[in-house]
Amino acid sequence: MLQFTFRRLSLFFFTMLLLSLLSFSLSYFFPGDAIINLSGQVNASQEELALLSQQYAMHESFFSQYWHYLLRIFQGDMGISMASQLPISDEIANLLPATIELSIISLILAMSLGIPLGFIAAIFHKRAIDNIILSFAIVGYSIPVFWLGLFLILIFSIQLAWLPSAGNISLLFEIPHVTGFLFIDILLSNSEYKWQAFYNALAHIILPASVIAIAPATVFIRLARSAMMEVLATSYIKAAKTKGLTNAQIIYRHAIRNALIKMIRHIGLQFSHLITFAMITEVIFNWPGIGRWLIESIYQRDYTAIQSGLLVLSSFIFIVHIITDFIYATLNPLARENKHGS
Amino acid sequence: MARDKIYIEEEFPSPLRQLWSNFKQTNVAMLGFSGYLFLVVLAIFSPLLAPHSSVDSNLNLLLLPPAWDAQGDVSYLLGTDSLGRDMLSRLMHGASLTFGLSFVVVIISLVVGVLLGSLSALTKGVKSSIFNHFLDVILSIPTLLLAIIIVAILGPSLSNTLWAIVLSMIPQFIHITHNAIKEEFNKDYVLASRLDGADSLRILRYSVFPNIIEKIITQATLAQSAAILDIAALGFLGLGAQSPLPEWGAMLFNGLDLFYIAPWTVYLPGLAILFSVLSTNLVGEGLRHAIQQRKES
Numbered sequence: 001m002l003q004f005t006f007r008r009l010s011l012f013f014f015t016m017l018l019l020s021l022l023s024f025s026l027s028y029f030f031p032g033d034a035i036i037n038l039s040g041q042v043n044a045s046q047e048e049l050a051l052l053s054q055q056y057a058m059h060e061s062f063f064s065q066y067w068h069y070l071l072r073i074f075q076g077d078m079g080i081s082m083a084s085q086l087p088i089s090d091e092i093a094n095l096l097p098a099t100i101e102l103s104i105i106s107l108i109l110a111m112s113l114g115i116p117l118g119f120i121a122a123i124f125h126k127r128a129i130d131n132i133i134l135s136f137a138i139v140g141y142s143i144p145v146f147w148l149g150l151f152l153i154l155i156f157s158i159q160l161a162w163l164p165s166a167g168n169i170s171l172l173f174e175i176p177h178v179t180g181f182l183f184i185d186i187l188l189s190n191s192e193y194k195w196q197a198f199y200n201a202l203a204h205i206i207l208p209a210s211v212i213a214i215a216p217a218t219v220f221i222r223l224a225r226s227a228m229m230e231v232l233a234t235s236y237i238k239a240a241k242t243k244g245l246t247n248a249q250i251i252y253r254h255a256i257r258n259a260l261i262k263m264i265r266h267i268g269l270q271f272s273h274l275i276t277f278a279m280i281t282e283v284i285f286n287w288p289g290i291g292r293w294l295i296e297s298i299y300q301r302d303y304t305a306i307q308s309g310l311l312v313l314s315s316f317i318f319i320v321h322i323i324t325d326f327i328y329a330t331l332n333p334l335a336r337e338n339k340h341g342s
Numbered sequence: 343m344a345r346d347k348i349y350i351e352e353e354f355p356s357p358l359r360q361l362w363s364n365f366k367q368t369n370v371a372m373l374g375f376s377g378y379l380f381l382v383v384l385a386i387f388s389p390l391l392a393p394h395s396s397v398d399s400n401l402n403l404l405l406l407p408p409a410w411d412a413q414g415d416v417s418y419l420l421g422t423d424s425l426g427r428d429m430l431s432r433l434m435h436g437a438s439l440t441f442g443l444s445f446v447v448v449i450i451s452l453v454v455g456v457l458l459g460s461l462s463a464l465t466k467g468v469k470s471s472i473f474n475h476f477l478d479v480i481l482s483i484p485t486l487l488l489a490i491i492i493v494a495i496l497g498p499s500l501s502n503t504l505w506a507i508v509l510s511m512i513p514q515f516i517h518i519t520h521n522a523i524k525e526e527f528n529k530d531y532v533l534a535s536r537l538d539g540a541d542s543l544r545i546l547r548y549s550v551f552p553n554i555i556e557k558i559i560t561q562a563t564l565a566q567s568a569a570i571l572d573i574a575a576l577g578f579l580g581l582g583a584q585s586p587l588p589e590w591g592a593m594l595f596n597g598l599d600l601f602y603i604a605p606w607t608v609y610l611p612g613l614a615i616l617f618s619v620l621s622t623n624l625v626g627e628g629l630r631h632a633i634q635q636r637k638e639s
C-alpha cells in the first residue's frame with residue numbers, strides 16, 4: 001500500500017506540475033500582453049504595469065517567472081478577472097461548489113441508474129431484457145446533451161410546468177453564503193422557510209442533473225454489464241454453483257460485490273466526461289457554476305479567467321481521479337500490486 | 343473475373359476480411375452501416391442533391407412549417423427557418439460540415455496518433471515513462487475543455503475548432519496504438535519473425551499492423567461519434583461554426599430564440615445529430631462485436 005501511495009503521489013505531483021506549466025504558458029499563447037493576461041489588469045497605467053511586471057518577475061528568466069506564478073497560486077492569488085475586475089479566486093470559490101454539487105448529484109444518479117441496469121442485462125445475457133437495455137444504452141449515448149436539455153425544458157418546464165428551467169434556487173429565498181454548497185447552506189441557515197427552500201433547490205437540480213446523468217449512465221450500463229459477465233464467468237461462481245447455492249444467492253452474495261468493486265475504478269475515468277456535459281448543461285440551465293463562467297469568459301475574452309479556470313477544473317478532475325484510485329486500492333488488494341506496463 | 347481453383351488450397355482471409363464477414367451477420371450493425379453510407383453520400387453530394395441554396399434567404403417564406411403541417415409547402419419539405427432558408431437544404435449541407443468534417447478530424451488524429459503511438463511503443467525506459475505520464479495528464483483534461491482553451495487562443499471559427507478537436511483526439515489514438523502494439527509484441531509470432539532476423543520496424547509493418555488495424559478502426563468510429571458531438575456542441579456554444587454556415591449545432595442554436603414558435607428549427611438539427619451519432623455508434627458496436635466473436639471462435 002505504501003508503494004502504491006507513493007506512486008500515486010508522484011503521479012499527482014507530476015500532473016500538477018504539467019498542468020500549472022500549461023496554465024502559465026497560456027498567458028504567452030493568448031493574444032495580448034503576457035503581464036496583462038496573467039494579472040487581468042486591463043486598465044492599468046504604464047507605471048502600474050511596470051510595478052506589476054516587477055512583482056511577477058517578468059524581466060527574469062522563464063523559470064523564475066513560473067516560480068513566482070506558482071508562489072502566487074499557493075497564496076490564492078490568481079489575478080483579477082478582465083471582465084468583472086473581481087479577484088478570480090473569490091469568483092471560483094463562489095462558483096466551484098455549485099458545479100461540484102451538480103456533478104456529484106448527477107454522478108450518483110447515473111450510477112444508481114446505470115449499474116443496476118447493467119447488472120440486470122448481464123444476468124439476463126442474450127435475452128430480450130439484455131437487448132432492450134443495450135439499445136437504450138446506445139440511444140442514450142448518442143443523444144446530444146444540449147438537445148436533450150432543451151427538450152426536457154420544453155416538456156417539463158413549459159408544457160407541464162412542473163419543474164423550473166433556470167438557476168439553482170428561486171430568488172425569493174435568501175440563503176447566507178457559508179460553504180458555497182447550496183444544500184448544506186440551506187440546512188445550516190436558521191430561516192423559517194428552510195424546508196421550502198430545500199425543496200425548491202431540489203426541484204431546480206432535478207432537470208440539469210438528469211440531463212447530465214443520461215450519457216454517463218449509459219456508459220455505466222455497459223461497464224457494469226461487462227464487469228458482471230466477467231465475474232459470472234469466474235471459477236468461484238462455478239464453485240458456488242456446485243455447492244448448490246441458488247442463482248439469487250450467488251448474485252447477491254458473490255457476484256454483485258465483486259462486480260461493484262470493478263466499477264469504482266471507472267468512476268474516476270467517467271468523471272471528466274461528466275464535467276464536460278456539466279459545462280454545456282450549465283449554459284442551458286443558467287446554472288451559476290464554473291462551466292458557464294468559463295464559456296462566458298471566452299465570449300468576453302477574459303484570458304485570466306480562462307487560464308485559472310482550466311487549472312482549477314482540471315485539478316479538480318484529477319483529484320477525483322486519484323481519490324477513486326485510492327478507494328479502489330483500499331477495497332481491492334489485487335490492484336495494489338505493481339503492474340508493469342500500466 | 344472468377345478465379346478458377348486448380349489446387350485444393352485453404353484460404354486464410356486477412357483480419358480485415360474476417361472482420362467484415364463477421365460484421366455482416368449482425369442486422370443492427372448493417373442498419374447502422376447503411377445509415378453511415380447514406381450520410382457519406384449526403385456529405386459528398388449535398389451541393390448536387392439539395393433542392394435550394396443553404397445560405398440564400400427568402401423573405402417571402404419566413405418560418406414555413408414542414409410539409410406535413412397544414413400550412414406547409416411541399417417544395418420546402420422540412421420548412422424554412424427565421425430567414426426563409428430551406429431547412430432540408432441546410433440539413434443536407436450540414437451533413438458535409440458536421441458529419442464530413444468529423445470524418446476528416448478523425449482521419450488526421452488517427453494518422454498522427456498511430457505514428458506517435460508506434461514511436462512510443464518502440465521506445466523504452468525513462469523516455470517512454472515521461473511520455474506516458476504526459477499522455478495521462480492530457481487524457482485527464484476533458485476534450486471539450488481542451489477544445490475551449492484552443493479556441494480561446496485562436497479565436498472562435500469552424501477551422502479552429504477542428505484543429506482543437508484533432509489535438510484533443512490524438513492522445514486516445516496514441517494510447518490505444520501504444521497498448522495494442524505492446525500487447526502484440528509479447529506474442530509468439532512476433533518472436534518468430536524476430537528470430538528470422540526482422541528488425542522492429544519490419545515487424546511493425548508486416549506483422550503487427552495487420553493485426554491491430556481492427557482495434558484502431560473500432561476506436562476511430564467511437565472517436566468519430568465523439569467528434570460529431572464535439573463539433574455540434576462547440577457550434578451550439580457559439581465557439582465553432584459561425585452563423586450563416588449550416589452546421590447542425592449552430593443551426594440548433596440559431597433556432598433557439600424561436601423554439602416555441604418554430605420548434606422544427608430546433609428538433610430537426612437535433613434529430614440529424616442523433617441520427618449520425620447513432621449510426622456511427624452502431625457501426626462501432628458492430629465492429630467491436632465482430633472482433634469479440636472472432637476471438638472467441
